[in-house]
Amino acid sequence: MKKLRDYGITIGKLSPGPRNQITDISGVTVGHSTIKDGSIQTGVTVILPHQGDIYNKKVVGACHIINGYSKPKGAVQVQELGSIEAPILLTNSLSIGAVWDGIIDHMLENNEEIGTSAGAVNPVIAECNDSFLNDIRGRHVKRHHVSEALADGKEDFGEGNFGAGTGMTAFGLKGGIGSSSRVVEFDDRHYTIGSLVLTNFGRLEDLMIDGRKIGAWINEKQEEKDEEHPRDLQNQFSETKGSVVIVLATDAPLTDRQLERLSKRATVGLARTGAELAHKSGDLVIAFSTKNLITHAGTEVTETVERFEEDMLDRMFIGAIEAVEESVINSLITAEKTVGRDGHYRESLKDYIEDYLSQQQ
């Protein structure tokens, strides 16, 4: 898997962690269930905030809605309580029911107290609409795909056409799963911020890589190849059905409010790739910290935690911005050209990037 840095391009000033993935945050794993068969191009991706009993040791969390043309499950409770108590799941827009049932199967099996002594559970599920490449009406995601994704959880996970990313389109190219991370240093310590994105938004002519307008260049190349289907100016305003989901993780002891502030900076990273937060693009950020876990139904009135000093947040913000920007490009550059439903297809950025860079010199 060749990522953006393998082409000699770095984003920003901060250094990534050893994997340059969200799993650089200790304890975080990612699993995919990829469903791929002709007109079926879809799947499920699961992010585990830590490897223990998440329901009984919740992570501090936040959910920020950039643009709410989106059908997430679980956002309301995360915003109220500032915590996440179940794995985070990504899938297509019509499979939320199956994924909900799949994760409830898992939670009920692992936590017998749910629905008896302990109340219900609030899984977080986010979606993008992969109907351009995928037969989304067929609802090919089943609840067992959640188990598959959970079983696949690991630190070294695939990007591009994997899991929920299988059928996604971004900037008129093949999109999907992308990830990156940043190490933020202070005098006596350092923290890591990781980002995982599911990209399904944007118009080709807007795509930028670190300020380079590569999308306009690819657009011209495609038009040359494709003279019988000229894209007129009007077309540039064509409806961009789409969405992007961004998951941010950190081992810094941020509070829920601080995580929400961090989440808002994701928009800056997005904007620098050419995002325009289109009307129909459901753009959502879910963030968590692996520090200061919250006990379910604890019996202590108070507990001692570390609080991150508000005035130290700027470096964390920069880390989030850079990681998101690089994750979006990674989702494109790791993706494979894909033919799906009704012969619809999406080319891959990787089939253009080298030509583009060589002609830039």
Added chain:
Amino acid sequence: MKKLRDYGITIGKLSPGPRNQITDISGVTVGHSTIKDGSIQTGVTVILPHQGDIYNKKVVGACHIINGYSKPKGAVQVQELGSIEAPILLTNSLSIGAVWDGIIDHMLENNEEIGTSAGAVNPVIAECNDSFLNDIRGRHVKRHHVSEALADGKEDFGEGNFGAGTGMTAFGLKGGIGSSSRVVEFDDRHYTIGSLVLTNFGRLEDLMIDGRKIGAWINEKQEEKDEEHPRDLQNQFSETKGSVVIVLATDAPLTDRQLERLSKRATVGLARTGAELAHKSGDLVIAFSTKNLITHAGTEVTETVERFEEDMLDRMFIGAIEAVEESVINSLITAEKTVGRDGHYRESLKDYIEDYLSQQQ
């Protein structure tokens, strides 16, 4: 079905509509699927904002979170777009997946453009946790129950132990579905506001009816009957797992922002029944207007609509407050004593109200 007014008690100053139900708003219907069998006490309730193609003629809508310890589906998009494009569904907290799949079945069948030319769809589903009376872990709600509830849709619908209300508990008594309405008059016209609630919150000792502390009185009666299980002072702070969902409908041409302001007044109605917005009570309001429908993928840039004057809102607010307060009491007084899971049972307010009123005189 004997409601609060049938016991000679009226709430507030405004008059209800002819049915004193949310269906006093023309076009609105309510249907139930009731699942009832020993330890299974649950179901689905569906509210149709109008009788046409809701996806293509969306209603102006709002969603207000009073307390977000709640797992609704669809709130985010309603808040972003100010519209509702599918039936509104109520069920138990672990059946959101099944209900989601059921309503998606229905929408895909009726709207072939969904997932092909038209993007996805955003059903609104809200839940309360009926696990005290119902075997919620058994997930007895299936997708076909959504069809049943849809088929049952009518103007003259049942309150109390029906549909999603079948297994609910409120103020330590049997809760469930309740409804009421108010007519708001202006010089030259009138509008109607309707409310439907799903109650599953509150502590018995807090219950008030129009200022009367009937809950404390019932509590004493129950303690007399039940001396072997005295409830000590500590108990009054016992965890109130619960929730309440409130649906408001009106034929006044309110904008989404005005509907949100209306929704916030629901808290006043709740408070007057003894609600304390407990930490674990997911309290949610969904509101819509049947005027100024919104065309999906319309081709006009602008359209002409009626806008309700902001300074005329106060009467609408009072209507919402009164309708919510009365709906909550109706949900209790129409409910039947119920024995459910593990012999758990809830008594009915109707078995106390006459004694209470007679000793008050």
Added chain:
Amino acid sequence: MKKLRDYGITIGKLSPGPRNQITDISGVTVGHSTIKDGSIQTGVTVILPHQGDIYNKKVVGACHIINGYSKPKGAVQVQELGSIEAPILLTNSLSIGAVWDGIIDHMLENNEEIGTSAGAVNPVIAECNDSFLNDIRGRHVKRHHVSEALADGKEDFGEGNFGAGTGMTAFGLKGGIGSSSRVVEFDDRHYTIGSLVLTNFGRLEDLMIDGRKIGAWINEKQEEKDEEHPRDLQNQFSETKGSVVIVLATDAPLTDRQLERLSKRATVGLARTGAELAHKSGDLVIAFSTKNLITHAGTEVTETVERFEEDMLDRMFIGAIEAVEESVINSLITAEKTVGRDGHYRESLKDYIEDYLSQQQ
């Protein structure tokens, strides 16, 4: 000063602190500058969260907007940062400029770093419109009144017609400043919640005291006295220009998010006194905790703090509800009958309460 409890009425189940004022929270003081001369009936009230350098030792804070027909200063930054860094001030709606200048005088004098090395400062100022009794257009509040109010700061402060409360009207009676507190006990410790309100809202016929409809009773009495000015039914919907500001303080180590959740419960206390959250009533809650102070421009990356367990919040919520309900009634019952601008006058609840209670028996 005779308060509600002195008439034998208690609100709720929890006990108040020793003073039954917001100053039961250690370190909190309140000062007034009262401006009273015929048609001038106004003033300034200041709440100090603690007696040290608030700018350099900020309190954790929150600001909740119940109804935003309101002109507060400072809310935006409190919501972003979750902290309050200056005294909290209350005044009339057209005197925010003078009060702002007065508190800036004070802050610049005491904190030389402001505007040089340390950035600006964010005072929190809230207002109600006292124009019924006060010549508000005359803008009689001057910046020196802020110094006066600051100099007056003490634990044992006046309620009713004091400071910002001098010219306020509530429920058609004389309103103003009211306060109350509650002690919340846990096995091994207790915390205190205090409330201070500035009341200027509500219609007489809606006033309730602990469920008793005293407002309707007073309304009848007034109509009997005042037959030449009958109030017809329509009048009950007359525009209620008004507002209420609620300040909550606690010594429990709540986070900003938890303080916001606490603030939302103030609506319940309000609702039980007859509030209807009228369209034109600017209803606002400001809350702070005196624990876990935040150092301005601290040099540590993290610090250790106590975090209040989410699941222990319910008792705190009940404390806030009860304290707010009782504070509102205290603001009425401590106020004196007042004649102000253009002969406008407001009677006092205290001139009705004893008759009302005696005829109730």
Added chain:
Amino acid sequence: MKKLRDYGITIGKLSPGPRNQITDISGVTVGHSTIKDGSIQTGVTVILPHQGDIYNKKVVGACHIINGYSKPKGAVQVQELGSIEAPILLTNSLSIGAVWDGIIDHMLENNEEIGTSAGAVNPVIAECNDSFLNDIRGRHVKRHHVSEALADGKEDFGEGNFGAGTGMTAFGLKGGIGSSSRVVEFDDRHYTIGSLVLTNFGRLEDLMIDGRKIGAWINEKQEEKDEEHPRDLQNQFSETKGSVVIVLATDAPLTDRQLERLSKRATVGLARTGAELAHKSGDLVIAFSTKNLITHAGTEVTETVERFEEDMLDRMFIGAIEAVEESVINSLITAEKTVGRDGHYRESLKDYIEDYLSQQQ
């Protein structure tokens, strides 16, 4: 006044209006009061949404908080009511009191009903901290400067060091007032979107113009000139006290919610200039439409208005993004090198841009 386009650089795909200023929206004017004398470098800028009685004919409005380290006045009521009823004012962070008093003088003089029959008034005032160049503690803005700014109102207004922009710093260079506009075309009509910004944020090394990293280039040039004061790597994280205020105007009949959605896209424009939404940067958007004016205390229950179709918003969003991006660069490129308080100085982008562009070729 030479603006970005005069150097041959255009931003985006849409065309600006005839002035390329916010005053391309018919009825909008801008006035400045500039206070400039050695260590005093500050002022007031006023935007009039239309030339009539704004209090009695309010504009539909919205206020979006990008980052709330900010002290605006008036945001809360704009968010609640979706309207703006007074001129919009910009000034420095410690002069809000004087500007408040100045605009209240004006409103009371012009609207005798305020504070008697008509309630109070909600001016909108936003600020940035100009203390690097300006003696902000001296509070040199007086209430008469508001009258001056109002008297100066015109369509063809100054950018750069004018009014509130006089002492502002952006990207380590001289910032201030900038403006731009875009025309959005539909088949049968067109609308205009205008933007006015007050820039006081950002780090030099982050400045980008349409993807070009000019900030890093200027940074190097400055370091060469300034070897005795090397800026080390650490410095790049130095605290960025700052802020940006963005005012958006349109003649499209957007609702308040649609204006809020539009406002959120301003972040994209900002991000593309190098903004990082720093912790201490108070970033705020105020938006209004000049269509569908709202009558104060109207007597009709409803009125007929034009509603902009939600699905047509994308072009408006693109217009806002482009106008904001170009406005920020205009604020820099029109500004003059300025020496202020304590010999602090800021250079102008215009003294670098031509060299930069020539070496790029």
